[in-house]
Amino acid sequence: MNGTQDPHARPVVRLDAVSRLYGGPKNRVTALDNVSISLKRGTFTAVMGPSGSGKSTFLHCAAGLDRPTSGAVHLDGVDLGLLREKALTKFRRERIGFVFQAFNLLPALSVVDNVTLPLRLAGKRPNKAVVDEVLEQVGLSGKRRSRPGELSGGQQQRVAIARALVTQPAVIFGDEPTGALDTRPAAEVLMLVRQSVDVVGQTVVMVTHDPVAASYADRVVFLADGRLTGVVDRPTVEQVTEQLQKLGTWGDPFGIQRTGHEVRR
Structure with missing residues (x-):
């Protein structure tokens, strides 16, 4: 043996004692408190929490x-703390995909131009075969x-997912990607994300308030007060809801969390 580790066996995301x-x-606030976790490739x-x-802070870090x-973040084998800002920006552009609740599409651009925008911003010529494959994957070949x-709304989020996939990133991070969608288009988007994991081996990390959305994942990680408080593998809606109720923050059987100013589904 030469001691070289198979890159596919290495965690694609690893947080080591991150605060x-x-x-x-x-007026100090501890958003993350000594969080350590490894996330496997293709999962x-x-x-949730x-x-x-600390969910959003977890995603941002x-x-x-x-x-x-304090602590270290490794993504696709790279210690992000060692990268200067310019190199970190380049790394994010090339190796990370993002899907947010807001679709963040440019209204004057076509579907195909919105999808290929990250490549053009990076000075790269889009590979037509890859673009066609991604558009087919998200069911938008006829909407180029x-x-x-x-x-x-559901189709716009599919464009956003295609834009994240087209760079063939090491990991896609989603922040409430179905938060602005009704039930049916939300389910279609979640199935699309699930298929990207199962079919092409994409790695996805998604912040969500919704137990139904979480039930599409392989694993649900729970945070409270900046700390990891539990993990559920192969989650069901009932298991996720029960875990949230244990945190004392979830009392609505319809998956709605009310805060002082908003209602999230």
């Missing part, structure tokens, strides 16, 4: 959008020349 603090000594992980639990106060305003 993220905000504010000064008098779908959902991240009450408002203020894991994706290199924010730097931890359509503008976002001519598409439904």
